[in-house]
Amino acid sequence: MFVVETNKKYQPIDNFGASDAWSMQYIGLWPNEKQKQMADWLFGTETDAQGNPLGIGLSLWRFNIGAGSTEQEKASGIDNHWRRAECFLMPNGTYNWNKQKGQRNFMHLAQQRGVNQFLGFILSAPVYWTQNGLATNTGRGGTFNIKEDKYHDFARFMANVIEGIEKHDSIKFGYICPFNEPDGHWNWTGSGQEGTAATKYEVAKTIRLLGKELEARKIDTKILAPESFDYNCMYRTHQYTKANRGYQIQSYFSPDSTESYIGNVPNVPRLMAAHSYWTNTPLTDLRTIRKEMGDVLKKQEIRYWQTELCIMGNDEEIGGGGGKDLTMKTALYVARVIHHDLVYANASAWQWWLAVTNGDYKDGLIYAEPDATNINGTFTDSKLMWALGNYSRFIRPGAIRLGVDAFNANNDSVPEGDTDPYGLMVSAFQNSDGTPVVVVINYQDKAKGFDLVWNGTRVLSWKPYLTSDLPNNNLALQPTIYYGQKMNIPARSIITYVGNR
Known part of the structure; x- marks a missing residue:
């Protein structure tokens, strides 16, 4: 929880x-x-x-x-x-x-x-x-x-x-x-x-x-x-x-x-x-x-x-910077860095x-293929771009980061349980208009279920926005989760939960 x-x-x-x-x-x-x-x-x-x-x-x-x-x-x-x-x-x-x-x-x-x-x-x-x-x-x-x-x-x-x-x-x-x-x-x-x-x-x-x-x-x-x-x-x-x-x-x-x-x-x-x-x-x-x-x-x-930030040679877990990658492999790796920068470095x-690159390197959100004139060509998005969107689209200027405590099945507190770099990473924010926002990264190869509690004013429902390797899952809106219902996040994915109070 x-x-x-x-x-x-x-x-x-x-x-x-x-x-x-x-x-x-x-x-x-x-x-x-x-x-x-x-x-x-x-x-x-x-x-x-x-x-x-x-x-x-x-x-x-x-x-x-x-x-x-x-x-x-x-x-x-x-x-x-x-x-x-x-x-x-x-x-x-x-x-x-x-x-x-x-x-x-x-x-x-x-x-x-x-x-x-x-x-x-x-x-x-x-x-x-x-x-x-x-x-x-x-x-x-x-x-x-x-x-x-x-x-x-x-x-x-x-x-x-x-x-x-x-x-x-x-x-x-x-x-x-x-x-x-x-x-x-x-x-x-x-x-x-x-x-x-x-x-x-x-x-x-x-x-x-x-x-x-x-x-x-x-x-x-x-x-x-x-x-x-x-x-x-x-x-x-x-x-x-x-x-x-x-x-x-x-x-x-x-x-x-x-x-x-x-x-x-x-x-x-x-x-x-x-x-x-x-x-x-x-x-x-x-x-x-x-x-x-x-x-x-x-x-x-x-x-x-x-x-x-972009991917460099020492980022060996995902093969270093060389060779573009449009998949969740790079997206999740970068999301983990974002989480740590926000939670530990504040x-x-x-x-x-x-924002846009034309090279065969993991340094772009959008990848362009220019023609011979350089002022036209083709382009494609990346899962990295949408993964960044799990933060940028919903956590707006003026938001405040809030603390997240984790508890195991016995209701014992888990120190730094909001950050499992190979499992779930959870960060929470409140926008200046009061909207609750929670970003959850699932780094694992299997789906995970969990309970989410917002202390303070009760959150009546959550709208989840999912990014995963499936083609249409680019901040894709999922069915609303109502108060008391369990959260579920697919393997190797990111969900942003936007609350309604």
Whole structure:
């Protein structure tokens, strides 16, 4: 039996989201009906005549603010043109607001479907200002790839983009991330994508300048950092990185860390971002690392967003990242990570990496097959997308996570019984309108039955929405369960129960 304790209130939920990197530069130029179908899947909150959701209702959209590798073409050193990005800034210092057209087109589709949270994230400073003239860190060490006299220009660039997008697109970036995985031990060398290394002191210097610039212009966009590549860097020193990239929670928000303190910088909330990579296996790490990081965040009174994840080589349980997988194998694996991020790290947001991908890799919610023109093609959804929807479609911004207690057949309390990583994982939420929501993951190869009790005001009935490997089970509405009836969840599936009081 699972008992939702409505008096045990944990973190607020701000959003669930995904990013437009890098495919939207082309997908946003595809025929309108194809763009709209993808947007309906990602952002839609409508239902069909039978009550089945038509989309997963993402509530935040991440927009990649490019550094100019597209304009450099092959000279960029980035082999795949789908992974390059345009830059609004021109070599002569002017801005071209016709750049990144496809991304902006798709951002409007998100807005039209009710998304009102937008985040601009940056992988590199504009190529005109980097030390090597590239948007990658190739040929350099573990420091910020920017000329020493261009820090202020970089801050002004970010402010200009915020103002320019609002002026030309009527969309406000509520958040901006100046760095993305600056602490990665590979230092962003190579031909894969835009990116730069940076020490926490260089990150802090940039954020201080950006905060002053935004304050001077009366821009209220929040600055979010550091988008760490690994939770270990957040609360201790990662075994493969130097100390100048570690203990980020303490360094950025403890006043005695004078070289890296940003807690008094304008527009910087007590909110940090990091990525769920590399910490999902073994299962002891999946729990322990999140719990340890969550404890440090709580001590420092800082909230936390998980802002990027896809499958990587160490995720061996599902065969690593190579080779796309449209089935529940990947969907359940990621759902288990979402559960642990929400329950043990107390994440207030959870965001996937690529909303649409064109590669043979487990990194997309939607998989596109472009034709030779790149501005048309075919596409398909994935069970991963619908599994994310078991959270994003029903747990809305402003919800609060609630505690869940577990009891065995003898009515004995089971410590952490809400989280069996090879069985049932149960999390509970209450939306701002009072609607109860419970998400149950069944990782096992057999169906499970259980009782669900909502302490407090009686829940008269539950509407279950099922995602499983059956073709039509994509948040498929199941028969209503009434007060006192037992819950049943099929093998290898996810159900979201939405209560009626």
